[in-house]
Amino acid sequence: MTIAAAFVVFPFCLAFAAISDLLTMTIPNRVSAILLGAFFVIAPFAGLGLGEIGLHVAAAALVFAVCFCLFAVNIMGGGDAKLLTACAIWFGLDASLVAFLVYVSICGGVLTLAVLLLRRQENAILASGIPVPRLLLTAKKIPYGIAIALGGFAAYASSPLMEAAFAQLW
Template sequence: MAGQITILVFVFFMLLAAARDAMSFTIPNWLCGTLALIFPLAAAVLGLSWMDFGLHLLVGVVALLIGMALFAPGWIGGGDAKLVAAAALWFGWPDAMIFLGKAALMGGLLAVALIMLRRAAPATGLPQRWMSGTLLADGAPAPYGIALAAGALWTLPESQIFLLAAL
């Protein structure tokens, strides 16, 4: 039961990150930090070996370094970089690579959907000021937290941590 609760906590925080990003185009530091700080407790509850725990930590650190490298030139947001690292920490090797691939695919679908919605938005007849600051605003950033959460939820059922929680 405790293992299943840890998975629900992970799902809750990933969905919260997606919702916050969709509403404000930001993913708060406390949210990513909470995901990272809860992981050692989850690892203990799920019975990860020290070797597996260390590998998860290594994957999380590498993901954070790559995220920082992508953030520096402005290719991704800072919250996105931290959320990738926090989720990769939970997934470990090789599930983090599967997560990243699925999140990238979901990011592409998100981009296409936003382009289509933004092109269709003027046809609604709503005043432009109502769309300002929303997902439909011209030039608004893509809330990639949505794609990261979708990739995580897609990856989760076949991941090591999920299988450990099911035991």
Template sequence: MIAQAQAVLLVICPALLIVAALKDVTTYTIPNWISLALIAAFFPTALILGLPAGVIGLHVGLGVGALIAGMVMFALGWIGGGDAKVFAASALWLGWPASATFLLVTALAGGVLAFTLLAMRSMLLRRYVSAGPAWLSRLAEPGENVPYGLAICIGGLAAYPASTLVQALTAAPPL
């Protein structure tokens, strides 16, 4: 019974990352409640999975470092404020060494996303894309933003199996 509850807690991060990506792609915003829910759910999940205080501290340090990096990227106009917050909340969940995979996959997914949007926004493809739903047509508008939350989601989902939290559940003896 406890193992099932622990497994349910581990679904929170991937589920919220997917919600963040969908919100960003369709509205160019990531609501604050998503990042706050990720942060609030991390601590009980870490404690229930039995992570030592030092490991939780490392997660917090990575989250703070990611928030600072996200704030710098926001100040430079590279990402939005919601992207910076969900980036930091994701790093909090992932820990080390999964954060390295998170950074690499997020950067690669961001590059693919940028090239895809450039193609969609070209004169050749824009007329076809604009025949779709309004949110898809908006993605094809030249000069629009990049919903980087999608890249963050892909990076987070790719790195999540290697996270300290997932590893703690799979390494725990069955109850």
């Protein structure tokens, strides 16, 4: 049962965060809290040892330090920083974390360009009747939770936690 949670909790939290960020331009703190708490419950049952869990915590601390600096200079939102940190603990200090961050960066760039193009065409979009959240067109922010979610979906299968969970299924 706990192993099954590894397949559900992370993707569900990312999907919830992405939808919330799209519709309200905020990522609820409970999403990051659930991700962090669930990791500490699931990791031992997935077979991660104390040393491996420590490396996952180190990955989250490293990502948090960078995100905190970006937040302090007003480059990144607080919800995005918390979500990235909570996601990083699921990847640990290995290549899957790098893959996750690269996917997030690529998706974030594409998302930013798409939102900027949408905002340039605001009048045409509103006139066409295409349902687009109003905040997406009027806010000065980019809903980066969408990019974080897409990057997480793309990289999650290669994370040590998922590999350990897959190994227990066979």
